[in-house]
Amino acid sequence: MPEKSPSVLILGAGAVGLSFAAVLSGHSEVSVVCREKHAKAIYEKGLELSGIWGEHLIREIICYTSPDMLPEKNYNYTIITAKGTDTENICNEYSKVLRDTTAVSFQNGIGNEDIIGRYSPLVIGGTVSTNFGFVSDGHVIINSQSDPVKTGIYPDIQGSSKETDKFISFIALLKKCGIEVRESDDIRAEIWSKSLLNIAVNPLAAILKAPIKKLGDDDLKETISGLINETFLVAEAEGIDLPWEDPDSYISYLKNYQLNAFGDVYPSMYYDIISGKRTEIDLLNGYISKTGHKYGIDTPYNTCITNLMHCFEKSRRILF
Ligand SMILES: NC(=O)C1=CN([C@@H]2O[C@H](COP(=O)(O)OP(=O)(O)OC[C@H]3O[C@@H](n4cnc5c(N)ncnc54)[C@H](OP(=O)(O)O)[C@@H]3O)[C@@H](O)[C@H]2O)C=CC1
Numbered sequence: 001m002p003e004k005s006p007s008v009l010i011l012g013a014g015a016v017g018l019s020f021a022a023v024l025s026g027h028s029e030v031s032v033v034c035r036e037k038h039a040k041a042i043y044e045k046g047l048e049l050s051g052i053w054g055e056h057l058i059r060e061i062i063c064y065t066s067p068d069m070l071p072e073k074n075y076n077y078t079i080i081t082a083k084g085t086d087t088e089n090i091c092n093e094y095s096k097v098l099r100d101t102t103a104v105s106f107q108n109g110i111g112n113e114d115i116i117g118r119y120s121p122l123v124i125g126g127t128v129s130t131n132f133g134f135v136s137d138g139h140v141i142i143n144s145q146s147d148p149v150k151t152g153i154y155p156d157i158q159g160s161s162k163e164t165d166k167f168i169s170f171i172a173l174l175k176k177c178g179i180e181v182r183e184s185d186d187i188r189a190e191i192w193s194k195s196l197l198n199i200a201v202n203p204l205a206a207i208l209k210a211p212i213k214k215l216g217d218d219d220l221k222e223t224i225s226g227l228i229n230e231t232f233l234v235a236e237a238e239g240i241d242l243p244w245e246d247p248d249s250y251i252s253y254l255k256n257y258q259l260n261a262f263g264d265v266y267p268s269m270y271y272d273i274i275s276g277k278r279t280e281i282d283l284l285n286g287y288i289s290k291t292g293h294k295y296g297i298d299t300p301y302n303t304c305i306t307n308l309m310h311c312f313e314k315s316r317r318i319l320f
C-alpha cells in the first residue's frame with residue numbers, strides 16, 4: 001500500500017486519540033499506540049467512529065501496543081492523547097520517536113507540554129473542548145463540542161521559520177480533515193482558559209456522578225465561584241492573560257454557554273473514577289493549589305476538592 005503523507009503517530013490512543021486517528025486518516029498515514037483490546041478490535045473489524053464528527057469505518061489504521069513493535073521511522077507529527085498522569089511515562093517509553101518529530105499535546109491539564117518539551121525539539125500545545133467516549137473497544141463516539149480545537153507553538157509562537165512552517169502544515173492538515181481549529185499565539189493562555197472548565201466541572205461531576213448540566217445547580221454556585229476565583233488569582237500570579245475580565249465573566253460564560261453545550265454528557269474524570277483509574281486532578285485543581293502555595297495565595301476550594309478526589313481514587317470501592 002503506498003504511504004500517505006504526512007505520517008502521524010498517536011501515543012496513548014483512547015477516546016480522544018482514536019477519534020483523531022479516524023478523522024486524520026483521511027489525509028495522512030496514521031499509526032496509533034493503544035491498548036491490546038482496541039488493537040484487536042481494530043484489526044478484526046476496523047476503527048469505528050460515530051457521532052457529531054460523522055460516521056466512519058477505517059481499516060487502514062496501524063496499531064502498536066509497545067515501543068519494540070514500532071518501525072525505525074521518523075513521524076512528521078506525534079500526537080499525545082494519553083491522560084496527563086501518563087505523559088511522563090509514555091514520553092519515556094517512546095523517547096526515541098519523540099527525538100525526531102513535532103510533538104502535539106491534545107490533553108487536559110496544565111504541565112503536559114513542559115514534560116513533552118524535555119523529549120521533543122518542537123511542541124505544539126492544544127486544547128480540545130469536545131466530549132468523546134466509547135461505544136465498545138475500537139468504536140469511539142463524539143457526543144458534543146463547545147469550541148474548536150485550539151493549537152499553538154508551546155510556550156509561544158517565537159519559533160524559527162522552519163518550526164512555524166511545521167505548525168502551519170499541522171493546522172492545514174487538521175482543516176483538510178474537517179476539524180474545526182483555531183491557531184493561537186498564546187497557547188499557554190488557551191490551556192489555562194480550557195482548564196477553567198475542567199477545574200469547575202470535572203471533579204464535581206465525578207463526585208456527584210452527575211452530567212455536566214447538573215453543575216448549574218444553585219447549591220454549587222459558591223463552590224464553583226471559589227474554584228474559579230482562586231484560579232484567576234493564581235493565573236494572574238503566573239502572568240497568564242485570561243480572555244475574561246474577571247471570574248464572574250467566566251462563570252457567566254460557563255453557565256450560559258458551556259454547561260448547555262455539554263448538557264447530558266459526563267466529563268472524562270467521571271469515567272476515570274467509575275473505572276477505578278487515577279484522575280488528572282493534580283494537573284487541574286491540584287496544580288492551582290500547589291502553585292497558589294508557591295505565591296502565598298490561599299486556595300481552600302481547590303485544595304479541598306483535590307484532597308477529596310485523592311480519597312475517591314483510593315477508596316472508590318467503598319464510596320461507589
Ligand atoms: N474524553 C473526553 O471527552 C476528553 C478528554 N480530554 C483529555 O484528553 C486526554 C485523553 O483522554 P481520553 O482519550 O478520554 O483518555 P483514555 O483513557 O480514553 O485514553 C488514553 C489511552 O491511553 C492508554 N495508554 C496510557 N499509557 C499508555 C502506554 N504507555 N501505552 C499504550 N497505551 C497507553 C490508556 O490505557 P489505560 O487506560 O489502560 O492506561 C488509554 O486507553 C486526557 O488528558 C483528557 O483529559 C480532553 C477533552 C475531552
Ligand SMILES: CC(C)(CO)C(=O)C(=O)O
Pocket residue numbers: 108128129130131132197198201202262265266267268269
Ligand atoms: C470538555 C470536556 C468537559 C468534555 O467532556 C472535557 O474536557 C473532559 O471531559 O475532560
